[in-house]
Amino acid sequence: MQATAEYLVDLWPAELGALRVEVVAMPDQPSAVRGVARWRVDAQQSLVVLYRIPIERMSRLHRDDDWHRRLMVESCVFRAVGELIGKDPWDLAPDRFRHW
Numbered sequence: 185m186q187a188t189a190e191y192l193v194d195l196w197p198a199e200l201g202a203l204r205v206e207v208v209a210m211p212d213q214p215s216a217v218r219g220v221a222r223w224r225v226d227a228q229q230s231l232v233v234l235y236r237i238p239i240e241r242m243s244r245l246h247r248d249d250d251w252h253r254r255l256m257v258e259s260c261v262f263r264a265v266g267e268l269i270g271k272d273p274w275d276l277a278p279d280r281f282r283h284w
Contacts, residue, residue, distance in 0.1 A: 185234065188261040195277055199269045202230040211235045223264040232264045
């Protein structure tokens with residue numbers, strides 16, 4: 185998770201230079217909220233909070249192994265950071281996913 189955040193900071197230093205990423209067990213959600221959040225962003229503090237238990241237990245993996253679990257966490261980091269700076273997660277590192 186930290187390596188992914190550092191990678192994104194290297195790609196987007198102006199937007200993410202002050203990025204902080206925290207991991208907590210569970211979101212503190214009001215009972216009226218539907219679903220369970222996997223992350224929260226606070227643009228004013230340049231903060232991304234990842235919720236460990238929802239990411240671990242509620243993500244559907246087609247193969248439950250270490251590599252796929254790491255990819256799930258990485259995808260949550262990309263999606264949360266994209267939300268933080270108003271970019272599509274696929275646009276954060278487009279060359280990373282080009283394999284041709």
